[in-house]
Amino acid sequence: MQKLGADFFTRDVLIVAPELIGRIIQIKTDKKVENFRITETEAYRGEEDLACHARKGKTSRTAPMYETGGILYIYLIYGMHWMLNIVTAEKNNPQAVLIRGVAQYNGPGKLTKRMGINKKFNYLKIYDSEQFQLFDDGFSPNIAAGKRIGIDYAGEVYKNKAWRYFQSE
DNA sequence: TGAGTGATCGTA
DNA sequence: ACGATCACTCAC
Numbered sequence: 406m407q408k409l410g411a412d413f414f415t416r417d418v419l420i421v422a423p424e425l426i427g428r429i430i431q432i433k434t435d436k437k438v439e440n441f442r443i444t445e446t447e448a449y450r451g452e453e454d455l456a457c458h459a460r461k462g463k464t465s466r467t468a469p470m471y472e473t474g475g476i477l478y479i480y481l482i483y484g485m486h487w488m489l490n491i492v493t494a495e496k497n498n499p500q501a502v503l504i505r506g507v508a509q510y511n512g513p514g515k516l517t518k519r520m521g522i523n524k525k526f527n528y529l530k531i532y533d534s535e536q537f538q539l540f541d542d543g544f545s546p547n548i549a550a551g552k553r554i555g556i557d558y559a560g561e562v563y564k565n566k567a568w569r570y571f572q573s574e
Numbered sequence: 575t576g577a578g579t580g581a582t583c584g585t586a
Numbered sequence: 587a588c589g590a591t592c593a594c595t596c597a598c
Contacts, residue, residue, distance in 0.1 A: 466581080466583085481580070483579060485578075486594050512595070
């Protein structure tokens with residue numbers, strides 16, 4: 406189990422998002438340690454990407470995406486579901502990877518509920534943290550790409566980008 | 575296919 | 587202050 410370091414995250418989101426498939430999220434609480442293998446991700450890439458929250462610039466909500474890669478970006482959607490994102494790229498380049506599925510828990514809202522992720526994890530530094538860490542155990546699945554989900558508003562070009570990555574047979 | 579749910583942001 | 591929006595989920 407190799408821990409992913411700061412350098413892993415300071416690259417373009419289109420590199421990091423597929424490389425996160427097969428990696429392991431480790432959640433540590435005072436009660437237990439649990440591992441979740443990532444099976445599905447989506448890339449959101451800068452202010453030009455009309456599907457990315459940063460399309461309207463920097464606000465208090467989107468500010469985490471403007472930080473140096475390697476921190477978490479957490480927000481609530483539809484008043485119910487916490488979304489788990491990993492910020493990538495250099496400072497002031499707003500990019501993030503949405504964790505859309507882990508083994509046994511598909512769906513971005515379901516996995517955060519299962520993991521106990523909430524707003525307290527916003528801005529958390531992954532490579533510096535005890536409670537949320539990412540590991541590589543050498544597993545290298547086949548990876549497929551497809552269109553992102555739930556972004557029909559994003560315009561013809563960006564809604565059709567194949568920036569969703571998932572483990573294939 | 576549509577209801578539930580509340581933080582966020584643009585408009586005043 | 588208000589209203590529209592929303593990277594979802596589950597039950598019909």
